Amino acid sequence: MNKYILYTVLLSLFFFSCVEENLNNIAENQFVVEAFIYAGEPINDIRIKSSFPLADEEDNSVPINDAQVTLMKGSQSYSLISSGQDGFYHYPGNDAEVTTGDVFHLEIQHNGIIATAQTIVPTPTTGLQLSKDTVLVPELPLREGREAVQMVIGEFIRNSSIDAIWDNPNDDLYFMIVESLSEQTDPIFPDVVTNALERFRFVSEPTNDSMLTFLSGTLVSFGTYQVRVYHINQEYAALYENREQDSRDLNEPPSNVTNALGVFSAFNSQNAFFELARE
Numbered sequence: 181m182n183k184y185i186l187y188t189v190l191l192s193l194f195f196f197s198c199v200e201e202n203l204n205n206i207a208e209n210q211f212v213v214e215a216f217i218y219a220g221e222p223i224n225d226i227r228i229k230s231s232f233p234l235a236d237e238e239d240n241s242v243p244i245n246d247a248q249v250t251l252m253k254g255s256q257s258y259s260l261i262s263s264g265q266d267g268f269y270h271y272p273g274n275d276a277e278v279t280t281g282d283v284f285h286l287e288i289q290h291n292g293i294i295a296t297a298q299t300i301v302p303t304p305t306t307g308l309q310l311s312k313d314t315v316l317v318p319e320l321p322l323r324e325g326r327e328a329v330q331m332v333i334g335e336f337i338r339n340s341s342i343d344a345i346w347d348n349p350n351d352d353l354y355f356m357i358v359e360s361l362s363e364q365t366d367p368i369f370p371d372v373v374t375n376a377l378e379r380f381r382f383v384s385e386p387t388n389d390s391m392l393t394f395l396s397g398t399l400v401s402f403g404t405y406q407v408r409v410y411h412i413n414q415e416y417a418a419l420y421e422n423r424e425q426d427s428r429d430l431n432e433p434p435s436n437v438t439n440a441l442g443v444f445s446a447f448n449s450q451n452a453f454f455e456l457a458r459e
Contacts, residue, residue, distance in 0.1 A: 210231040210293075210440065210441065211231060211244055211247075211288075211290060211291075211293070211295070211440050211441070212228070212229050212230070212231050212241060212441045213226075213227075213286075213288060213440050213441070213442035213443065213444060214226075214228075214229075214442055214443065215286055215297065215443070215444040216444075216446070216447065217251075217278050217299070217301070217447075218278060218410070218447050218448070218449065219278045219279055219280060219304065219446070219447070219448040219449065220278065220279075220449075221278065222270065222271070223251065223258070223260070223270060223271040223276055223278070224263065224268065224270035225268070226249060226260060226268065226269040226270070227266070227267045227269070228244040228247050228249070228288060228290070229241040229242060229243050229244055230242045230244060231441055243266050244267050244290060245262045245264075245266075245267060246262070247269075247288050247290040248287075248288070248289040248290070249269045249286075249287075249288050250286070250287045251271065251276065251284055251285070251286055252284065252285040252286075252287070253276075253282055253283065253284050253285075254283075256276075258271050258276045259271075278301055278446070279301060280302070280303055282300070282301045282446075283299075283300050284298065284299055284300075284446065285297070285298050286298070286299075286437075286444045288440065293439055294439060295437055295438060295439040295440035296437070296438045297436050297437040297443075297444035298436070299413060299436070299444050299445050300413065300446065301446040301447075302411045302412070302413045302414075302446060302447070302448050303411060304411060304448040304450050305346050305347075305354060305409045305410065305411045305449055305450035306346065306347045306450060307345070307346050307347035307450075308345070308346045308407075308409050308450040308451070308452050309344075309345050309346070309452065310342055310343070310344055310407060310452045310453075310454055311341075311342055311343035311344075312396075313453070313454050313455065314454065314457060315340050315342070315396045315397070315454065315455070316457055316459040317336065317368050317397075317402070317456060317458055317459055318332055318335075318459045319458070319459060320332055320333070336397050337397035337398065338397075339397075340395050340396045340397030340398075341393050341394070341395055342393070342394055342396050342407075342454060343391055343392075344356055344393075344394070344409060344452065345390060346390055346391075346409050346450065347390065348388070348389065348390035352411060352417070353386045353387065353388050353420065354386065354387060354388075354410060354412060355384050355385065355387070355409070355412060356384040356392050356394075356407060356409045357384065357407075357408050357410075358394060358405055358406070359405065360399070360401055360404070360405055360406075361403065361404045361405065361453075362401065362402075362404060365400075365401045366403060367400060367401055367402075368399070368400060368402060386416075386417075386420050396456060399456060401456070403455070403456060404453060404454075404455050405453065405454055405456065406452075406453055407451065407452045407454065408449045409449060409450055409452075410447040410449040411447065411449065413445045413446045415436045415443050415444065416443060416445040416447075419443050
């Protein structure tokens with residue numbers, strides 16, 4: 181509900197009682213929206229859950245799986261459906277394109293509340309380049325003992341860094357993901373080594389720099405990898421820059437969702453690729 185409606189409550193006691201009743205209804209049935217759309221990708225990252233008191237130590241929110249969720253672009257309307265029991269929704273068709281400059285409206289109806297939000301798809305990342313397109317993995321000298329194996333692995337990891345570089349003349353925020361394009365896993369090292377390395381897998385946080393470095397040697401499987409650098413929209417940038425250091429960010433301002441909490445934002449990306457191969 182628009183906060184400025186509160187300024188009119190003194191006009192009459194009757195009007196005040198109606199507003200108060202509506203505000204109580206919103207407070208009791210408040211929910212949180214985490215809605216993200218990505219240019220050129222399926223629409224499947226819309227999540228709705230209950231809110232919870234900020235005084236609570238843990239996120240005890242409950243997924244909401246029975247909301248009515250609609251995306252609109254111009255005169256087109258797209259009805260989303262529940263993806264399961266985790267509060268996620270997706271669009272089952274293939275006719276909803278997300279492209280640069282598109283203006284999307286989101287409407288969510290649940291328990292008598294109609295929440296709305298709007299976002300604009302930002303421009304894509306440009307100029308993305310990788311410092312390496314191939315990383316060769318050495319064969320482990322397993323018969324030479326533990327120290328020899330550790331030395332080879334250490335040397336490999338130290339020399340496996342890859343720089344992802346892109347244009348960022350306006351100091352905008354970007355984030356990066358690295359994911360395998362291979363359907364089957366072909367482990368680089370024996371399981372005991374792989375299990376030890378998984379905890380060091382690179383994860384990017386948003387940055388306003390124009391470069392991120394990651395260690396390809398901390399990945400666990402041979403094959404082709406995709407590096408995708410996302411240009412962050414203003415709504416999410418505001419959320420990130422004003423975040424609290426806990427899991428309850430979307431229960432606090434800023435929010436671009438009317439009549440609910442949370443954020444609706446769009447991202448646009450550019451891809452690059454590299455290969456992990458046997459030496």
